[in-house]
Amino acid sequence: MNNQVNAETELQDQELIQKFLKDTTLFLGPDPEIMRDHSIMPRTEKEEECMGKYTDLNQISSIRDRLQSACEEGFEMVEQMGAAPGAKWGDIITGIYSASGDLTIGSAGGVLIFSALVHHPIKFIIKNWIEEKTVGVREGDGFIHNDSRYGNVHNTDQSMILPVFHEGKLICWVASTVHEGENGAIEPGGMPSMAETSFDEGLKMSPFKVVENYEIKKDILTFLQNSVREPKLQYEDMKVKLFACMRLEKRIKEVFETDGPDALTACLRYTNESVVTEVRRRISEWPDMTVRTHVIMDSTLRENALIKMNLTLKKKGDRLIFDFAGTSPEITNRAINTQLPGMKGMVGQAFMNHIWPDLPRGQAGLSPVEFETVPGTIVDCSYAAPNSQSLMSIFQSFTVAQHATAKMLYSCPEKYTRVLAPWHNMINTFIWGGVNQHGETLGNLCADLNGMGGGARMDRDGEHALSPIFATMADIGEQEMNEEEVPFLQLVSKKMTMNTQAPGKYRGGMGYTQIAATKDSDQWGFMTTCVGSKTPSIQGLFGGYAAGTIPLCKISDVDVYDVLLKEPERFKHSIPELMNEEPFENACYSTHHLGLGFDISKRGELYMISQGSGGGYGDPLERDPSLVIMDIEESLISADWAKKLYKVVFDDETLAVDEEATKQLRADYREQRKKQGVPYAEFVKAHVKDTPPENIPFYGSWNGENDSVYCGSVNDKRDAQSPGPIYMTHPKDVRISELEAELEAVRKQAGIPSQDTRK
Amino acid sequence: MKVLMTEYLRIDLDTENWECRVCEHVVGSARGNYKEGLLAYKRDPADIHPSIIDPDKYKFTFCPDKDWVSIYEFYCPSCGTQMEVEYTFPGHEPLFDMEVDVDALKEQWSHREEILEPVTGPNVLVDRTHGHNH
Numbered sequence: 001m002n003n004q005v006n007a008e009t010e011l012q013d014q015e016l017i018q019k020f021l022k023d024t025t026l027f028l029g030p031d032p033e034i035m036r037d038h039s040i041m042p043r044t045e046k047e048e049e050c051m052g053k054y055t056d057l058n059q060i061s062s063i064r065d066r067l068q069s070a071c072e073e074g075f076e077m078v079e080q081m082g083a084a085p086g087a088k089w090g091d092i093i094t095g096i097y098s099a100s101g102d103l104t105i106g107s108a109g110g111v112l113i114f115s116a117l118v119h120h121p122i123k124f125i126i127k128n129w130i131e132e133k134t135v136g137v138r139e140g141d142g143f144i145h146n147d148s149r150y151g152n153v154h155n156t157d158q159s160m161i162l163p164v165f166h167e168g169k170l171i172c173w174v175a176s177t178v179h180e181g182e183n184g185a186i187e188p189g190g191m192p193s194m195a196e197t198s199f200d201e202g203l204k205m206s207p208f209k210v211v212e213n214y215e216i217k218k219d220i221l222t223f224l225q226n227s228v229r230e231p232k233l234q235y236e237d238m239k240v241k242l243f244a245c246m247r248l249e250k251r252i253k254e255v256f257e258t259d260g261p262d263a264l265t266a267c268l269r270y271t272n273e274s275v276v277t278e279v280r281r282r283i284s285e286w287p288d289m290t291v292r293t294h295v296i297m298d299s300t301l302r303e304n305a306l307i308k309m310n311l312t313l314k315k316k317g318d319r320l321i322f323d324f325a326g327t328s329p330e331i332t333n334r335a336i337n338t339q340l341p342g343m344k345g346m347v348g349q350a351f352m353n354h355i356w357p358d359l360p361r362g363q364a365g366l367s368p369v370e371f372e373t374v375p376g377t378i379v380d381c382s383y384a385a386p387n388s389q390s391l392m393s394i395f396q397s398f399t400v401a402q403h404a405t406a407k408m409l410y411s412c413p414e415k416y417t418r419v420l421a422p423w424h425n426m427i428n429t430f431i432w433g434g435v436n437q438h439g440e441t442l443g444n445l446c447a448d449l450n451g452m453g454g455g456a457r458m459d460r461d462g463e464h465a466l467s468p469i470f471a472t473m474a475d476i477g478e479q480e481m482n483e484e485e486v487p488f489l490q491l492v493s494k495k496m497t498m499n500t501q502a503p504g505k506y507r508g509g510m511g512y513t514q515i516a517a518t519k520d521s522d523q524w525g526f527m528t529t530c531v532g533s534k535t536p537s538i539q540g541l542f543g544g545y546a547a548g549t550i551p552l553c554k555i556s557d558v559d560v561y562d563v564l565l566k567e568p569e570r571f572k573h574s575i576p577e578l579m580n581e582e583p584f585e586n587a588c589y590s591t592h593h594l595g596l597g598f599d600i601s602k603r604g605e606l607y608m609i610s611q612g613s614g615g616g617y618g619d620p621l622e623r624d625p626s627l628v629i630m631d632i633e634e635s636l637i638s639a640d641w642a643k644k645l646y647k648v649v650f651d652d653e654t655l656a657v658d659e660e661a662t663k664q665l666r667a668d669y670r671e672q673r674k675k676q677g678v679p680y681a682e683f684v685k686a687h688v689k690d691t692p693p694e695n696i697p698f699y700g701s702w703n704g705e706n707d708s709v710y711c712g713s714v715n716d717k718r719d720a721q722s723p724g725p726i727y728m729t730h731p732k733d734v735r736i737s738e739l740e741a742e743l744e745a746v747r748k749q750a751g752i753p754s755q756d757t758r759k
Numbered sequence: 760m761k762v763l764m765t766e767y768l769r770i771d772l773d774t775e776n777w778e779c780r781v782c783e784h785v786v787g788s789a790r791g792n793y794k795e796g797l798l799a800y801k802r803d804p805a806d807i808h809p810s811i812i813d814p815d816k817y818k819f820t821f822c823p824d825k826d827w828v829s830i831y832e833f834y835c836p837s838c839g840t841q842m843e844v845e846y847t848f849p850g851h852e853p854l855f856d857m858e859v860d861v862d863a864l865k866e867q868w869s870h871r872e873e874i875l876e877p878v879t880g881p882n883v884l885v886d887r888t889h890g891h892n893h
């Protein structure tokens with residue numbers, strides 16, 4: 001009796017303490033309990049009850065199909081009406097979430113990574129705003145969100161979230177997300193590479209209410225508009241997302257009428273649980289093994305450095321564990337870090353795009369997969385570290401996931417897609433901003449980023465400029481339409497960049513050249529945000545190579561529009577011709593890595609980049625000679641380079657292949673390999689070093705010793721479990737020190753004393 | 760029974776060895792790192808990725824910087840097939856990329872038929888009889 005009373009008192013005390021803590025919380029920051037959990041919520045009593053009541057799988061399936069088409073309808077609405085370039089080209093998603101906030105059904109097109117992220121802000125709303133008397137969640141309310149620390153890829157994506165009620169009871173949620181672009185950060189376009197703290201990243205919206213009675217609150221809207229460079233776009237797209245959500249709500253209410261809200265609840269829960277079961281079954285079919293891989297990030301977008309993305313993928317029974325031990329610590333004042341959910345979402349995207357595209361686009365697909373990361377690393381950064389260029393690291397996490405899973409999938413008797421080499425993984429495009437020819441302030445990007453070269457597959461070449469790794473269906477847009485709104489032309493576009501393919505038995509899909517020049521504005525500039533100008537950013541597969549590197553080439557001190565008017569024959573249509581022949585007198589020709597900070601351009605100056613190629617698959621000596629010839633005919637590869645890479649003998653005039661001579665050349669080359677190759681142990685002795693390169697800043701573990709990580713120098717080796725912050729020096733300060741040292745040396749040599757030697 | 764593990768490697772479950780699928784060469788124990796049974800070569804990136812723009816004039820040329828990245832190639836010592844390529848940090852050890860639980864593999868395939876040709880997965884067939892009439 002006494003024990004029971006004590007227990008009850010203890011419980012009451014605990015509740016009191018909880019309430020006290022809740023009432024006196026001074027700041028509702030990102031909640032680790034929500035943010036570190038990507039799995040679906042436990043089955044609720046209500047869900048249990050509904051699932052008991054509705055057991056007819058035909059009915060469940062019919063409701064699911066209706067909800068799926070509602071999501072497609074919402075997607076279509078946003079794509080057709082959205083003002084952001086991202087919306088027009090499919091960088092969006094619409095979805096239906098359970099009462100507990102789990103995404104169950106998402107639109108099939110668009111950016112699937114959102115599907116693994118937007119449940120976090122919904123769970124934040126559920127946990128904090130439903131009971132909060134100053135906020136509350138009522139029918140007709142809408143919540144906005146963009147802060148990646150509360151569940152997002154980066155702050156350029158904005159979501160609209162609506163609760164759906166039936167007779168006063170919350171049944172589910174709907175949401176729509178768009179890559180909006182502008183968000184008022186220190187650089188235009190929403191993805192500043194110059195951000196050194198999270199406060200440089202512009203608008204930071206934790207989930208809050210902006211819609212009441214299905215209407216956007218004008219006071220808050222005005223504040224948001226004042227916070228970004230594109231106020232009209234901010235309003236238009238909030239409206240578009242709201243109306244897409246309202247359409248979803250309408251479709252859901254139609255289901256309430258035909259089947260009842262409990263049937264819908266049963267459908268959502270049943271769908272998520274059955275996907276989890278199916279994913280576990282599929283994982284069980286893979287061989288039990290450990291696969292290790294890594295990729296190189298060669299830049300922070302501000303300076304070049306060697307940054308390691310390391311993955312140990314472990315599969316045992318029905319468990320699949322992504323262990324990122326050995327990956328670089330966060331760079332605390334560079335924008336390339338990612339919040340943990342972003343990285344997980346990107347790995348989820350690898351599954352939805354390339355492994356199990358047949359499964360519903362929901363959160364359940366990733367739910368049983370496990371992740372091991374260390375807080376304070378580049379894939380799991382602190383809340384203080386900027387992450388506006390998280391794409392740089394999450395794309396690399398996509399690539400290691402894709403590369404490692406391919407090695408597990410090959411032996412599986414049942415496959416849902418081809419085994420393939422890694423996709424190109426960088427957004428080789430121009431981000432732009434300024435005042436356009438109509439006097440409007442803009443900040444956004446070219447949809448050419450959606451044309452990444454596809455990885456070669458186990459039985460065929462990769463597709464050219466096909467789709468980005470973050471969406472299976474996205475458009476590259478119409479340049480002529482863009483030009484109505486932006487003051488620059490792409491003078492060369494959609495022309496494949498010759499000799500950039502990733503070779504293999506099957507080659508990677510290639511990318512095209514983009515040459516842009518501002519024409520009708522004095523206030524316009526570009527930036528580019530990619531790694532991969534010094535080292536390839538992907539791997540090949542099973543003997544295939546990765547693609548090469550891609551620079552940014554610039555020609556300044558020229559007005560190419562003048563040249564085109566007066567001497568059009570001087571203009572050339574490829575980067576090598578323009579850079580090697582230097583056709584414009586007195587112009588300045590230069591190359592740079594692809595981390596160009598926002599750069600004000602003058603009329604007629606050329607900015608030149610290329611999309612990248614997906615990885616190659618298999619030994620290039622096994623490539624069908626007729627495929628090699630086809631690539632020559634399509635100007636994808638030059639004849640001399642094709643001979644060198646693929647060892648094919650053909651007539652230079654007719655391109656007719658000499659089969660016998662080719663066979664012999666290839667056999668000879670295999671013999672040559674056997675001569676040049678050395679036994680493994682000998683190779684290791686000759687080439688493997690105990691420490692990273694001394695003269696290049698390196699970040700991450702070395703030689704698989706994942707207990708410690710290097711932080712920029714061989715002398716700075718730290719505990720991998722708590723690496724602590726890393727601050728890099730401003731590249732301009734680095735350059736100033738270099739120049740000062742040079743100046744001092746020259747002074748010494750010339751005997752000129754320094755002007756002021758005081759300390 | 761043999762299990763096809765990669766484009767060029769299989770595991771013989773009876774002998775517990777990695778084997779070359781091109782020439783039948785026994786590479787080494789399936790419980791170990793297959794790379795230890797192969798020949799290795801450090802490839803100059805410029806052999807594979809040409810400088811599209813003049814490297815004498817420009818710093819960044821489409822060709823990877825060999826001081827920043829190394830390419831390791833692995834060949835079958837018997838037939839010279841290139842089984843694996845690794846892009847890595849200069850001086851980094853090659854990765855033990857596929858560590859297989861051979862006992863689990865044996866148990867898994869004890870319930871399966873042997874597969875002699877790799878399974879590719881479903882074909883996506885374009886139905887040109889209906890639909891779009893652009």
Ligand SMILES: [Zn+2]
Pocket residue numbers: 779780781782783784835836837838839840
């Ligand atoms: Zn062989």
